[in-house]
Amino acid sequence: xxxxxxxxxxxxxAAIGTRAPEEPVAREYSQAGTLSEADKLDLFxxxxxxxxxxxxxxxxxxxxxxxxxxxxxxxxxxILIPPGFPAARLPAGPTxxxxxxxxxxxxxxxxxxxxxxxxxxxxxxxxxxxxxxxEGRRALTLIPDYHLCxxxxxxxxxxxxxxxxxxxxxxxxxxxxIAGPSxxxxxxxxxVKGVHGPRVLDVIVVSDK
Amino acid sequence: xxxxxxxxxxxxxxxKAAKKLLQNTQLRRNVRRATDTIRAKRAKVVEEMxxxxxxxxxxxxxxxxxxxxxxxxxxxxxxxCTAAGGKVHWARxxxxxxxxxxxxxxxxxxxxxxxxxxxxxxxxxLNKALEAVGISPWETDxxxxxxxxxxxxxxxxVVPALHKNKSExxxxxxxxxxxxxxxxxxxxxxxxxxxxxxERFLRVKVGFSGANFAIAETGSVCVVESxxxxxxxxxxxxxxxxxxxxxxxxxxxxxxxxxxQLLPRSATGERMNPYxxxxxxxxxxxxxxxxxxxxxxxxxxxxxADEESRETLHCIRxxxxxxxxxxxxxxxxxxxxxxxxxxxxxxxxPQLQGMxxxxxxxxxxxxxxACYEVCPxxxxxxxxxxxxxxxxxxxxxxxxxxxxxxxxxGYTLADSGRLATVQKLVQIGRQPLDAIGLxxxxxxxxxxxxxxxxxxxxxxxxxxx
Numbered sequence: 001x002x003x004x005x006x007x008x009x010x011x012x013x014a015a016i017g018t019r020a021p022e023e024p025v026a027r028e029y030s031q032a033g034t035l036s037e038a039d040k041l042d043l044f045x046x047x048x049x050x051x052x053x054x055x056x057x058x059x060x061x062x063x064x065x066x067x068x069x070x071x072x073x074x075x076x077x078x079i080l081i082p083p084g085f086p087a088a089r090l091p092a093g094p095t096x097x098x099x100x101x102x103x104x105x106x107x108x109x110x111x112x113x114x115x116x117x118x119x120x121x122x123x124x125x126x127x128x129x130x131x132x133x134x135e136g137r138r139a140l141t142l143i144p145d146y147h148l149c150x151x152x153x154x155x156x157x158x159x160x161x162x163x164x165x166x167x168x169x170x171x172x173x174x175x176x177x178i179a180g181p182s183x184x185x186x187x188x189x190x191x192v193k194g195v196h197g198p199r200v201l202d203v204i205v206v207s208d209k
Numbered sequence: 210x211x212x213x214x215x216x217x218x219x220x221x222x223x224x225k226a227a228k229k230l231l232q233n234t235q236l237r238r239n240v241r242r243a244t245d246t247i248r249a250k251r252a253k254v255v256e257e258m259x260x261x262x263x264x265x266x267x268x269x270x271x272x273x274x275x276x277x278x279x280x281x282x283x284x285x286x287x288x289x290c291t292a293a294g295g296k297v298h299w300a301r302x303x304x305x306x307x308x309x310x311x312x313x314x315x316x317x318x319x320x321x322x323x324x325x326x327x328x329x330x331x332x333x334x335l336n337k338a339l340e341a342v343g344i345s346p347w348e349t350d351x352x353x354x355x356x357x358x359x360x361x362x363x364x365x366x367v368v369p370a371l372h373k374n375k376s377e378x379x380x381x382x383x384x385x386x387x388x389x390x391x392x393x394x395x396x397x398x399x400x401x402x403x404x405x406x407x408e409r410f411l412r413v414k415v416g417f418s419g420a421n422f423a424i425a426e427t428g429s430v431c432v433v434e435s436x437x438x439x440x441x442x443x444x445x446x447x448x449x450x451x452x453x454x455x456x457x458x459x460x461x462x463x464x465x466x467x468x469x470q471l472l473p474r475s476a477t478g479e480r481m482n483p484y485x486x487x488x489x490x491x492x493x494x495x496x497x498x499x500x501x502x503x504x505x506x507x508x509x510x511x512x513x514a515d516e517e518s519r520e521t522l523h524c525i526r527x528x529x530x531x532x533x534x535x536x537x538x539x540x541x542x543x544x545x546x547x548x549x550x551x552x553x554x555x556x557x558x559p560q561l562q563g564m565x566x567x568x569x570x571x572x573x574x575x576x577x578x579a580c581y582e583v584c585p586x587x588x589x590x591x592x593x594x595x596x597x598x599x600x601x602x603x604x605x606x607x608x609x610x611x612x613x614x615x616x617x618x619g620y621t622l623a624d625s626g627r628l629a630t631v632q633k634l635v636q637i638g639r640q641p642l643d644a645i646g647l648x649x650x651x652x653x654x655x656x657x658x659x660x661x662x663x664x665x666x667x668x669x670x671x672x673x674x
Contacts, residue, residue: 139495192399196440
């Protein structure tokens with residue numbers, strides 16, 4: 001008796017029959033963006049806000065002050081951070097807990113998480129995390145009810161193709177793309193904010209180019 | 210062989226089921242309202258994409274290429290997924306898939322599994338198989354949860370509980386979640402689902418998912434979702450099992466850039482859905498320690514074998530064709546007797562399950578073409594419907610009256626003299642025909658008006674002037 005693998009592959013080969021000549025894929029869709037840096041940034045911010053993310057903008061060097069401002073606005077005092085999040089960017093005041101393999105239930109008991117990102121896409125208001133040392137493992141930005149993400153304009157692409165290609169070598173790390181807080185359209189097809197993922201998403205966009 | 214598409218083999222015929230459902234005015238109102246909402250949203254976000262047609266063309270070409278060399282891509286995926294620490298299983302049919310999944314869960318002595326919405330597991334009736342051996346499956350997608358708690362059947366591919374409105378959903382939650390009180394807004398209902406499932410997300414050791422895309426080049430899997438339940442299921446458990454149909458492969462990582470633009474805009478009318486998870490095998494220190502993939506055939510290679518309809522396998526399950534379909538919008542999804550409803554269901558179910566089980570489905574369409582127009586991967590559904598109808602007729606599956614009618618029409622139209630005679634007879638015989646009607650056919654249709662003059666008569670008269 002043949003194995004399922006052999007049999008399925010055999011069925012596939014038989015079903016395909018004579019192979020037609022290979023046709024090229026015409027990638028005639030927009031790949032590179034066309035907007036100026038300023039317009040791209042404005043688009044990104046408006047798309048984030050469209051999905052109920054709150055956006056802060058600041059210059060390079062002002063990260064810690066802006067982090068403090070965002071946390072104060074939300075009344076957060078105890079925040080999880082990934083193992084490699086730069087200490088220099090942390091403001092005095094709130095307590096930051098480094099995730100060095102915390103239990104999921106401990107993460108569930110925290111007020112939120114602060115992370116960096118790998119890339120961002122203006123057109124869709126997406127943040128892309130590849131869960132590096134500054135972004136933390138996936139559970140960190142999933143279990144808590146609040147996510148504060150710091151992203152740099154040098155990481156910002158205009159289009160989806162540009163954004164995904166920016167992942168380059170990190171594309172086989174776990175990848176999470178985030179567009180706004182957790183939501184559902186399952187009740188009468190209307191987008192409702194907040195189901196299982198973080199119900200509140202704040203984004204700090206730092207201009208560094 | 211036990212190819213199975215949910216309960217479609219035992220389902221009532223479409224006209225019979227539809228007739229009953231059309232009397233449910235609440236359901237019709239709910240379906241109409243939800244599909245109106247989603248159609249308007251989709252139209253708006255598609256409108257703003259000047260390169261939409263170019264994206265559709267690229268998607269169609271990528272899918273065509275995938276199917277052309279599917280054997281190669283499957284082996285490539287297997288190699289790369291295995292190299293990254295995944296274990297790849299192959300399942301010929303529903304029973305084989307369910308047995309593999311049960312085996313994995315039992316090898317870990319677990320009694321529960323958290324599930325993110327997976328059409329293939331509805332095909333194989335996995336939940337029923339799990340319950341039979343004492344394993345509890347927890348559906349975590351909000352709509353699937355509504356269906357599971359309400360002991361209902363899915364009526365839509367993307368939003369399975371589309372036929373329920375918010376007050377009906379509220380009642381299901383009140384009846385089954387053990388709540389003392391519950392608000393009336395959609396936010397209240399979403400909050401109730403969050404509380405209900407949170408403890409299970411943290412407790413259950415086995416997760417189960419489907420996949421929207423599987424990338425041959427990297428061995429990665431991609432799950433597209435909104436709520437975060439998908440992220441929970443693929444991240445928190447120790448063991449993750451992911452099952453998808455063999456046609457879900459795409460050749461390269463870069464191909465995602467096409468589908469991740471088309472799918473959210475087509476499915477929920479969003480520029481981007483809140484979350485996409487892409488992962489490759491096992492990552493130490495992040496997520497499950499054990500990852501299983503099940504590559505499912507369950508009839509797909511049969512579909513692949515028919516050159517004229519194989520593009521059915523291009524489908525990315527966005528359900529835009531359901532929302533656009535004038536038939537679906539009247540009957541809702543249950544009339545199709547399958548987890549795959551609407552136009553795509555009308556071509557997919559018969560091909561997967563076997564034509565003999567669903568001869569009425571390819572006729573559940575007016576062939577208006579709205580489905581083809583909105584399809585993000587350009588599946589020519591109307592043409593495939595006609596192809597399947599032809600197959601049904603050729604295998605003797607059409608009604609005797611239809612076959613006789615077609616034979617008479619063929620004889621008449623083959624000769625202009627015969628046609629003229631019949632046209633005269635029809636003009637004279639119209640009134641008695643109105644009184645009797647055509648059995649079956651005229652029950653839901655009016656006979657067309659018969660003009661007093663035929664085209665040929667008019668043409669002749671015109672030429673004489």
